[in-house]
Amino acid sequence: MMLGQLAMGVLVGLALINGVNIVCNRVVNAKLGTHIGHLRSSYWNHLVGALFLLPLVFFLSAGQTHAQAWKTVPWPFYTGGIVGVVFVWMVNWTVPRLGALKATLILLSSQMICGLVLDVYLGKIRSLPMAIVGICIILSGAFLGKLYRK
Structure with missing residues (x-):
């Protein structure tokens, strides 16, 4: 949809x-x-x-019935x-x-890779090679920015 x-x-x-x-x-x-x-x-x-x-x-x-839903x-x-x-x-x-930036970059990397794996498993990716290239570009930019930061 x-x-x-x-x-x-x-x-x-x-x-x-x-x-x-x-x-x-x-x-x-x-x-x-x-x-x-x-x-x-x-x-x-x-x-x-x-x-x-x-x-x-x-x-x-309010007004919703969830009393028994947890059992299912x-x-x-x-x-x-x-x-x-x-x-x-x-x-x-x-x-x-x-530090916040380095921890965020590492977490972002692992989240993107895990998200890609899950989306592939769930059939949500139209082009796996393009998704991998996109992730590599984003992560490369993030790590280069960290590497060359003054």
């Missing part, structure tokens, strides 16, 4: 905003981790996030919380040691 140009523009805008949020979240959590420990920082990240999310779920899901979801889909905790914990540990 093809998205309209406006819908695609909104999605791209949201993705850009999310990219900024991710980097800011990494830096804030890493700073917290240097004060209270990286595992505790991950704990507080998720606890505060859950407390923020609860009223949103309550008010934005395959159990591996619920492991995202574990993955999230491990991710935040690892980021809290690596960002202070690598």
Whole structure:
């Protein structure tokens, strides 16, 4: 199904905003981790996030019936919380040691490669060679920018 140009523009805008949020979240959590420990920082990240999310779920899901829906979801889909905790914990540990830019470049690289593998598996890539070339160009530019930075 093809998205309209406006819908695609909104999605791209949201993705850009999310990219900024991710980097800011990494830096804030890493700073917290240097004060209270990286595992505790991950704990507080998720606890505060859950407390923020609860009223949103309550008010934005009003009128929807989800009481029994959780039973029909395959159990591996619920492991995202574990993955999230491990991710935040690892980021809290690596960002202070690598710096925000280097950590972001490494994470971006792994995310792009993983995204490519998943899109190939799901049949979302029209031209695999072009996707690989595109990723190589983006990553080369990012790493060259880091390499030749004054």
